[in-house]
Amino acid sequence: MKKLKEVYLKWNWTLMILFLLLAIINPLFGLAALLCMIPAVYMSIKDKKKTFCAFYCPRGNFLTKILQKISLNKKAPKFFQSRKFKALFFTLMFGFFIYSLTKTGGDLLKIGFVFFRFILTSTIVGTILGVFFKPRTWCQVCPFGYMTELTAQPKRTFKKIFFYI
Helix, strand or coil, X not given: CHHHXXXXXXXXXXXXXXXXXXXXXXXXXXXXXXXXXXXXXXXXXXXCCCHHHHHHCHHHHHHHHHHCCXXXXXXXXXXXXXXXXXXXXXXXXHHHHHHHHHCCCCCHHHHHHHHHHHHHHHHHHHHHHHHHCCCCCHHHHCHHHHHHHHHHCHHHHHHHHHHXX
């Protein structure tokens, strides 16, 4: 089992490429994004930290692998780490995501496309950030990472949401 984990950690960045290619061919593959989203939330609740983000996230590993040689490796602006910015970015991204889902009429093909568009857009933004700053700069502002941060610390979540925004 340890060997399997090592292989996964070494090659999981290729899942990002595979996901994007398959979803371009058939948007139903966009639903495969749930295979990353569900374990991320589960791990954050179970481990009380962002384990998925740190080790298992295909996008994070993709950004590291692809950008490590071309990144300018500059520090990201400090506001990227602020709770207010993360909360605002989370609200905008997921607001648009949920709005898009409501416009699908329950059509699985359209739902898959919404997931695909969400992943593609965030990967493009993450790549741009990773070129100008450190490769995993996206991880500082990732809406899903922010959500797992909140679910990892449920007692502090209320305080974070209502007292630090």
